[in-house]
Amino acid sequence: MNSGYYPKIIGFLCNWCSYAGADMAGTSRMSYEPNIRIIRVPCSGRVDPILLLKCFQQGADGVLVSGCHPGDCHYNEGNYHARRKFALLRDFLDYLGIGKERLRVEWCSASEGQRFVDKVSSFTKEMAELGPRSES
Amino acid sequence: MNLYISRDDLMRWLAQLLRERILLAPVRVEGLILFQPVSKVEEVALDFANTTLSPKEWFLPPTETLFSMQRNDGQPQLVPSMVEKDVVIFGLRSCDAKGIALMDSPFLREPADTLYQERRTRTSLIGLSCRQAQPECFCTSVGSAPNDSSHVDILLTEIEDGYIVQVITDKGKALLPQALVESEEALPPPPELQAVPTKAVTQAVREFFNNPYWGRLADRCLHCKICAYVCPTCYCFDVRDYFNKGNLERVRSWDSCQSAGFTRIAGGYDPRATKGARLRQRFSHKLLYFPEEFHDIACVGCGRCVKSCPVNIDIREVMSDLEQLEAKSGS
């Protein structure tokens, strides 16, 4: 990270896959950037767009939503709905002047500790490069 | 002989006021005219009919913190809200000035609303007479007039190249610039306005409280909050406490009796659950309850509700309908 800018990243991780994946990264002692603050949700489909807007309003520089791989949702179809919702929301956020890069959607299973680490790392670096939002 | 100021000198005077105080004036914003604080006198609009929102927002803001409570060494400490600077409102129409005077009744009687009171004390009003009436105007039917000077500190009336200046109060006198001259120009007569029947409305609202008229009228009402929010004399509000890390902020925001659930109480009962009951309340408050309490109809004839209502609920039509109900009932 350069010039002392420390992006704040909020992560919404679904309990059954992504949160467990993050847990696995932890128990395997894999290290990754500490910028992310994790919020556990039952399913990526539960993540309401208003939660993401509030994150941005309260100072988040980037938001990561991670759920089970499509087809593997613990609740069968939550992540299918999430996929559609966030496809629209990313584009809409861009239109509103909150860049689409600031919302990242990933699918990460319980056994993919390394994948979780890779995704968080790349997202954090991307946010550091993007810089803070102009009007925060 | 009247006092007179040229347009150029008026601009210089406003620029001088701007240096010492907050100057609120009509400003063009996205095709609307709104009272806003100006940073340069060039922003002031001089040719306009009236603003979309009334100036009441500068006495009763859409949102304000009534007070906050902060923890200081574990002890709660009350932090009152402050009004920061002296204000001059320029370009106020007589109807709106009357609107402020009407709001004084509920807000200044003991115990006074201290925030409103402080804003009122520290604000001076420079009125602008209407040389033309708009199709929605009816101030003369509700106790005002296009050139009514009763509720302003200074009243300006536009004539060729400048304005006749009437100094009404000592507060106004304290604002005056050097550049006033005397003029032999007479005050022009005010424009003629349509007349709306208002003599019998208070009695009619009382008498026809249970009439199905209100339900029929409310059929098309959207129950949004536009009429209450654009009105110079509506003042309903909601209050809520916000907590954050052990600190409390008590916030007051505009609300409207029109919206569904406005009168819903704990337990779920709602005395004004129907559209008709809510719409009736608007007119009952303005035409009956407020006059009973404060001896004046809570309507200044500015016509903003007439212009802004998306479904054309027209208070003048309501007054006329009430008069007809009265006539039919043979009273």
Next chain:
Amino acid sequence: MDSELIQQIRNQARDLLESGTVKGVIGYERASDGLTARPAFAYEPAAVERLIFDETCTHNLVIYLRDKKAEKMAIVVKPCDSRAINLLLNEKQIKRETLFIIGVTCPGVVETSWNYKGQTLQARCQTCQLSKPLVYDFLVEREPVEWPKAVPYLNVQEMENKSIAARRGFWLEQFERCIRCYACRQVCPGCYCPECFVEQLDPLWVGIRIAPKENELWQIMRAFHLAGRCIGCDECERVCPVAIPLSLLNQKLEKKVKELFDFQAGLSPEEQPPLATFKKEEKLGFEE
């Protein structure tokens, strides 16, 4: 005003009321300015003489059906309004058998506000693809109508072409002006939640403050709640007292929904709205 057309509407309305087929007729009448229109409710045969129809009849009357669910009502609809009927039928908010739909072929409506009647058609009419209502029980006969078919979404594209900072500045300025009168919500056929999220106190999603942050949440989330549901009547934009360009928000989502899911709301009473359904395999722009 086309008196032939109006006579058809009045005759139909009178018949329905006299026979007791409907409890009331929802249509249009002349407003108090003598120039524009306003919604009208006729419950007795004699009252139908107030009904009119012309290029000032901009209101989407379908919103009034939600209050009158228990009774059979007749309603005058333009093609855009009929999309709202389909939307509400699809979302099970109204029952088809409680409606008698008097459809009118519409050449477009002009910009109006109280005591003002514009010369040009509203933007939504210029891009309208419907020549007659999609659903009706009686179609008012008139000459075939022609109206300019402009290219849709040009405003949206213009906004998309601005820089991200310019867009941010633009929208912040617009949301700042909002006074939370909720006229946009009240006039919208798609906004019918008994308790709107903005009024929920527990959890307190937005709160009562009328201030830029709260306004932003309100505006963005209402638009998003209409994604794939907005039928493009643009009434929200017309009624906004502080001139917020709401169609610029709603049409952006409409455009994206069309692009991603090939879907437009209200074209049929039985359809699969994109945010209520899904496909197991679809590429929507995320690396998998």
